[in-house]
Amino acid sequence: MIEWRPLIAAILRESPRPAWGLHGVPHWARVLENGLRLASETGADVRVIGLFAVFHDCRRVNDDRDPGHGARGAELAGSCRGRLFALPDPEFALLTEACIGHTDGRTEGDVTLRTCWDADRLDLGRVGIRPDPRRLCTEAAKRPDILGWAEGRAAAGFIPERVRRDWGLERGPGA
Ligand SMILES: [Fe+2]
Ligand SMILES: [Fe+2]
Numbered sequence: 001m002i003e004w005r006p007l008i009a010a011i012l013r014e015s016p017r018p019a020w021g022l023h024g025v026p027h028w029a030r031v032l033e034n035g036l037r038l039a040s041e042t043g044a045d046v047r048v049i050g051l052f053a054v055f056h057d058c059r060r061v062n063d064d065r066d067p068g069h070g071a072r073g074a075e076l077a078g079s080c081r082g083r084l085f086a087l088p089d090p091e092f093a094l095l096t097e098a099c100i101g102h103t104d105g106r107t108e109g110d111v112t113l114r115t116c117w118d119a120d121r122l123d124l125g126r127v128g129i130r131p132d133p134r135r136l137c138t139e140a141a142k143r144p145d146i147l148g149w150a151e152g153r154a155a156a157g158f159i160p161e162r163v164r165r166d167w168g169l170e171r172g173p174g175a
Contacts, residue, residue, distance in 0.1 A: 002047070002051070003084060004166045004167050007085055008169065011054055011055065011076065012025075014076055015058045015059065015060075016060065021063065024057075025163055025167070026157060026160075027057065027126065029159065029162055030123050030150070030160060032160075033162075034122040034123060035049035035050075035115055035118075037140075037150075038115045038118055038138060038140045047087060048087075048091050048095050049112070051077060051085065051095050052099060055073040056070055056102050056116070057073065071099070074095070077096070091112075094112050098112070098113050101113060101117070105135070108137065111138070121135065122154070125151035125152070126154040126157060131147065
């Protein structure tokens with residue numbers, strides 16, 4: 001069980017970059033929904049997917065290469081665990097590895113890891129990059145229907161309803 005509102009509020013307090021920026025809340029929510037769609041086929045752990053989505057980029061200090069930002073996200077997840085979400089040890093190890101590994105372009109590992117990384121890559125359309133199927137690591141993510149669906153949402157800067165409904169965030173004027 002994840003209490004999304006206090007968790008997101010705590011993450012945003014520790015997040016150096018703008019909440020509505022390139023690697024901010026709309027990206028997190030699309031990654032989450034990409035991951036859920038993939039998980040229905042890959043069988044990935046959806047708790048890990050959800051937490052990966054909100055932690056993997058939250059400690060970026062720039063929107064460029066920013067080495068180590070995945071490890072910093074994992075560190076914050078560690079300090080929130082037990083206070084703002086609960087996750088057993090094996091799944092927490094996957095979450096940590098998913099966050100750390102997403103910055104290195106890894107394509108191999110447990111199915112939950114691969115689903116997290118593909119969920120992130122499927123959102124590259126927001127910067128005009130079409131994900132290269134050879135760099136995707138689940139069969140589900142390579143399928144044209146899923147690729148096209150994710151790319152359309154990414155390119156349009158689509159903000160999933162869960163941002164308002166579950167996370168309690170509203171984009172104000174000028175944000
Ligand atoms: Fe990242
Ligand atoms: Fe990302």
